[in-house]
Each structure stands twice: as structure tokens, then as C-alpha cells.
Amino acid sequence: MYESGENYLETILVLKERLGNVRSIDVVRELNFSKPSVSRAVGLLKEDGYITVDEDGFLELTEKGRDKAESVYERHRILTSFLMKVANVSEETAEEDACRMEHIISQETYMGIKEFLKK
Incomplete structure (x- = not known):
């Protein structure tokens, strides 16, 4: 997609x-x-x-659409949080950048960021 x-x-x-x-x-x-x-x-x-x-x-x-939408939205939320906490950028910038990143980030990198934020 x-x-x-x-x-x-x-x-x-x-x-x-x-x-x-x-x-x-x-x-x-x-x-x-x-x-x-x-x-x-x-x-x-x-x-x-x-x-x-x-x-x-x-x-x-x-169901197919909801699964895809929830996956994308989760990536968006995780990336926004990561950018705000780690890169110390504003919420607005984090939201904008996360919106672009969520579509191209590899699963491996995404999972690494997600695990990093859990710690």
C-alpha cells in the first residue's frame, strides 16, 4: 500500500x-x-x-482496513514520542516528521525504537 x-x-x-x-x-x-x-x-x-x-x-x-490503520497510527504515536523524548523536538515538529517516517521506517528500526521507549 x-x-x-x-x-x-x-x-x-x-x-x-x-x-x-x-x-x-x-x-x-x-x-x-x-x-x-x-x-x-x-x-x-x-x-x-x-x-x-x-x-x-x-x-x-x-477488518483489513482497521488492522492497517491501527498499525500506521501506532507507528505514528511511537515515532512522535521518540522524537519528542530523545531528539527533544517540539510536538508539532515530531508529529510532522513522524507522519513522514511512519511509512518508510523498517520494521527492525521501528521495533528497536519501540523497545527503547519501553525502558
């Missing part, structure tokens, strides 16, 4: 926790993307079995 797809799934997960129900327009507002871009992404995620869209337009993560 591409970085953009992971970002959409993570955003849907976070919005679902915050709002209860999520529509495409909520994703548009959260990510500040155009409606056509989000519509296309939603179509692709639906086609690939990561989300469903009900008759009222609400987005739901499938």
Missing part, C-alpha cells in the same frame, strides 16, 4: 474515534485535500477492501 492510502486509513481511524461517524467531507476537511482527490482515494480503498461506504455515505473500516 502506498503512503497516501495509509494516511487516508489513519485519518479515517482518528476521525472515527473523534466524531463517531466519518464521511468523505470530514476527511477533506481534516487533510485539507480536494473533494475529487478524497473521492478517488475512497473509491480505491473501497475497491481494495479496506473500507466500506454505507447508503448514507459513512465510511467504515473493514
Whole structure:
């Protein structure tokens, strides 16, 4: 899966926790993307079995989608914490950098950081 797809799934997960129900327009507002871009992404995620869209337009993560979204979101949280605690950067910078890093970091490095933070 591409970085953009992971970002959409993570955003849907976070919005679902915050709002209860999520529509495409909520994703548009959260990510500040155009409606056509989000519509296309939603179509692709639906086609690939990561989300469903009900008759009222609400987005739901499938089990596959939830697993992927939770994995990405966990990496985001761990990396943000690591950058704030170890690199001593601001929360804003840590969030921005973690958002980029979460998609490219190796599993080995991620697990090392996760174990480091447990100590």
C-alpha cells in the first residue's frame, strides 16, 4: 500500500474515534485535500477492501482496513514520542516528521525504537 492510502486509513481511524461517524467531507476537511482527490482515494480503498461506504455515505473500516490503520497510527504515536523524548523536538515538529517516517521506517528500526521507549 502506498503512503497516501495509509494516511487516508489513519485519518479515517482518528476521525472515527473523534466524531463517531466519518464521511468523505470530514476527511477533506481534516487533510485539507480536494473533494475529487478524497473521492478517488475512497473509491480505491473501497475497491481494495479496506473500507466500506454505507447508503448514507459513512465510511467504515473493514477488518483489513482497521488492522492497517491501527498499525500506521501506532507507528505514528511511537515515532512522535521518540522524537519528542530523545531528539527533544517540539510536538508539532515530531508529529510532522513522524507522519513522514511512519511509512518508510523498517520494521527492525521501528521495533528497536519501540523497545527503547519501553525502558
